[in-house]
Every structure is written in C-alpha cells, then in structure tokens.
Amino acid sequence: MERFFEYQIRQSEHYHLKICNLQVIKNKQTLGELDFIVKDKNNGQLTHIELVYKFYVYDPSFKEELARWIGPNRKDSLLEKVNKLKTKQLPLLYKNATQQILNVQHIATKSIAQRVCYKASLFVPRNLQNKKFISINNDCIVGFWIHFEEFTEEQFNDAQFFSPGKQFWPVDPSKNKLWFSYSEIFSQIESFIQQQRAPLVWMKTENHYEKFFIVWW
Numbered sequence: 001m002e003r004f005f006e007y008q009i010r011q012s013e014h015y016h017l018k019i020c021n022l023q024v025i026k027n028k029q030t031l032g033e034l035d036f037i038v039k040d041k042n043n044g045q046l047t048h049i050e051l052v053y054k055f056y057v058y059d060p061s062f063k064e065e066l067a068r069w070i071g072p073n074r075k076d077s078l079l080e081k082v083n084k085l086k087t088k089q090l091p092l093l094y095k096n097a098t099q100q101i102l103n104v105q106h107i108a109t110k111s112i113a114q115r116v117c118y119k120a121s122l123f124v125p126r127n128l129q130n131k132k133f134i135s136i137n138n139d140c141i142v143g144f145w146i147h148f149e150e151f152t153e154e155q156f157n158d159a160q161f162f163s164p165g166k167q168f169w170p171v172d173p174s175k176n177k178l179w180f181s182y183s184e185i186f187s188q189i190e191s192f193i194q195q196q197r198a199p200l201v202w203m204k205t206e207n208h209y210e211k212f213f214i215v216w217w
Contacts, residue, residue: 001053001119001170002035009038016041018107026097032089034098037112046112050089053119054081055169055200057145057213058133060125066135069122072145072198072213078120090114121170123213126150143211148193151214153182160204161185163192173202173209189214 002021009017019037023030036049056069056078069078092098099109122136126144133141160179164171180188185201192199198215 002051005036005051005117009036014041015039018046018105019102022101024092024095024098024101026095031095031097032092034092037107046107048090048093048112048114050085050114050116051119052081052085052116053170054078055121055213056123057198057215058122058124058128060128065133069136072123072200072215073196074217085116090116121211123211126212143213145198145213145215148189148214148216151186151189153186156203157182158205162202162204163188163199164202166200169200173204173211176202176204179204192216 006017006020009015015038017036018039019034022034022037024032024034034048035051037046038049039046054076055072057072059068059070062068062070064079067077067079071077093109093112093114102109120136120140121143122141123143123145124131124133124141126146129141129144132138160181161184162173162176162179163185164176189199189201193214193216196216198213198217201212201214203210203212
C-alpha cells in the first residue's frame with residue numbers, strides 16, 4: 001500500500017514528496033518511522049502523513065462499539081492502532097532525534113501539519129451484512145466472516161474458492177485465475193484453523209465474487 005501511495009504522490013500535480021519511510025534512530029535504537037512528508041506546491045505547507053491499511057472483523061461480543069473492530073486473529077484492534085498513532089507515531093515528529101534529522105534537510109518540525117490516511121477493509125458477521133454501523137465508513141465493508149464450523153459443504157459446495165497470501169489480501173478476486181472446489185480447499189482451511197490463523201477466502205459463484213474470513217476462535 002505504501003508503494004501505491006508513494007507513486008500517487010510522485011505523480012501528483014499538487015504535492016512534492018520530501019520524505020519517504022524515514023527511520024528515526026537514536027543510540028542504535030530505532031524509535032520509529034515517519035511514513036511520508038509532502039509539500040503543497042501551491043502554498044508550501046509541509047504535511048506529515050501516516051499511512052495505515054488494516055483488515056478488521058466486527059465482533060459483537062465487545063461492549064464498546066469501536067472496540068468491536070479487531071484483527072481476524074484477535075491480535076490487534078482499531079482502538080489499539082488509534083492509541084498507538086496518538087501516543088507514539090504522531091508524537092515521533094517532535095522527538096529531538098527526529099528534529100535533528102529533519103534539520104539537516106532544512107525541514108522545521110514546528111511548521112509541519114500532521115494527518116493520518118487510515119484505510120481499512122472491514123468484515124462483518126454474515127447475519128449483519130445489511131446493518132449500518134456507526135462511527136465508521138460503511139463503504140469500507142467488503143465482506144463477511146464466519147466460524148470454521150459454519151464452513152460446511154451443505155452451504156458452500158456449489159462455489160469455488162481461493163485463499164490468498166496476506167500480501168494479496170487487497171487484490172480484487174475477480175482477477176484471480178486459479179480456483180478450487182470446496183473439497184479441494186477444505187484441508188487447506190482446516191490447516192490454517194489448527195494453527196490459529198484466520199484465512200481470508202475468495203469465493204466465486206458463476207460471475208459473482210465475495211471475500212470472507214474464516215475464524216478459529
């Protein structure tokens with residue numbers, strides 16, 4: 001995702017890319033990284049942009065609404081990432097070590113605005129696919145999730161499937177050429193579940209494509 005964003009900025013008529021993936025190191029310890037600093041070609045404004053792209057499933061078992069958006073393997077969450085942005089990633093700009101690096105490039109941190117570009121692909125329980133969710137952009141909902149026990153031959157035998165590696169999760173499944181039947185994909189899915197890894201699955205029925213996670217928990 002960062003490479004796509006970088007490409008768009010480099011092609012932009014409005015912005016000039018000043019910094020890309022700047023690691024901040026102090027005493028051989030990495031404090032963090034600034035994703036991008038861009039300059040507005042019209043008014044000269046510098047902006048630090050943190051780019052985020054996450055995959056979340058909606059778990060209704062949590063009491064707080066925003067806490068319900070979690071990683072498919074329950075290892076991260078929307079709220080945890082937002083807190084990290086507020087307490088670590090955005091304040092990094094004002095660390096002395098960061099200022100020293102930017103001063104060499106004649107960039108004054110006090111003049112830099114900060115923004116977060118937060119992209120997400122969201123997956124909801126199958127029975128909530130028609131629900132409107134609060135506090136999030138519903139256009140980010142791209143699929144559903146089910147428990148492994150729900151991935152039955154009775155419900156899914158007529159479709160074809162493919163489980164992409166994580167680096168291919170953002171890809172449009174209609175571009176995929178290799179597909180497997182339910183019986184062919186089942187052992188692969190079962191192996192993921194035994195390792196407590198929730199696979200993303202692309203499903204094809206005639207000319208219709210869907211994305212869903214199968215969770216182990």
